[in-house]
Amino acid sequence: QSALTQPASVSGSPGQSITISCTGSSSDLGSYNLVSWYQQYPGKAPKIMIYEVTKRPSGVSNRFSGSRSGNTASLTISGLQADDEADYYCCSYAGSSTWVFGGGTKLTV
Amino acid sequence: EVVLVESGGGLVEPGGSLRLSCAASGFSFSNYAMGWVRQAPGKGLEWVSAVCAGGGCTYYADSVRGQFTISRDNSKNTIFLQMDALRAEDTARYYCAKVRGSGTTIDYWGQGTLVTVSS
Numbered sequence: 001q002s003a004l005t006q007p008a009s010v011s012g013s014p015g016q017s018i019t020i021s022c023t024g025s026s027s028d029l030g031s032y033n034l035v036s037w038y039q040q041y042p043g044k045a046p047k048i049m050i051y052e053v054t055k056r057p058s059g060v061s062n063r064f065s066g067s068r069s070g071n072t073a074s075l076t077i078s079g080l081q082a083d084d085e086a087d088y089y090c091c092s093y094a095g096s097s098t099w100v101f102g103g104g105t106k107l108t109v
Numbered sequence: 110e111v112v113l114v115e116s117g118g119g120l121v122e123p124g125g126s127l128r129l130s131c132a133a134s135g136f137s138f139s140n141y142a143m144g145w146v147r148q149a150p151g152k153g154l155e156w157v158s159a160v161c162a163g164g165g166c167t168y169y170a171d172s173v174r175g176q177f178t179i180s181r182d183n184s185k186n187t188i189f190l191q192m193d194a195l196r197a198e199d200t201a202r203y204y205c206a207k208v209r210g211s212g213t214t215i216d217y218w219g220q221g222t223l224v225t226v227s228s
Binding site for chain 2: 003032034036038044045046047048051052057089091093096097098099100101102103104
């Protein structure tokens, strides 16, 4: 149950696109198309932005997209806006009702 | 609207115990797995435990197995986390989480309850 690896921080200017990577192993991220991404503002609960690698819940902007290749998943945010500034966490299902999270990435816009 | 409300956090001395509760509403509670995720101050998220919809199956992170016990009462739409032999490293905000019907994605979170282990 080792944590997934994310960059500690990424930054971008309004209107630009950024990508956050998330690297796991063959026992978690590499074995399941079950990666989700969460946005968390300081002092707030996480909010799901992407699930099952590429799916967006109702109400989430289509500026958010996900992908996966091998043991690495990615979250791309296009057309950056000021309120995208938050912490982002990836999460992979790891089998038998267990999950593993990434260490989180602070996005600065 | 899915609403999850945690309670039971607080200050406890090392070696002590606490029981967290999470009251759920807005969905058919007994049809969904539920769980707990924690976040130490200034740190990332850590999955802690999950319980299946019927309550007969439970799952734990290695870091808490044998120390924490998850349970649920479907008649009260509530899950619990019994935490024993608490250590300083258990200090965190504990979030209640709902699992999607597929059983593989955490989709809703409560606001969390803070547990502080300190003498």
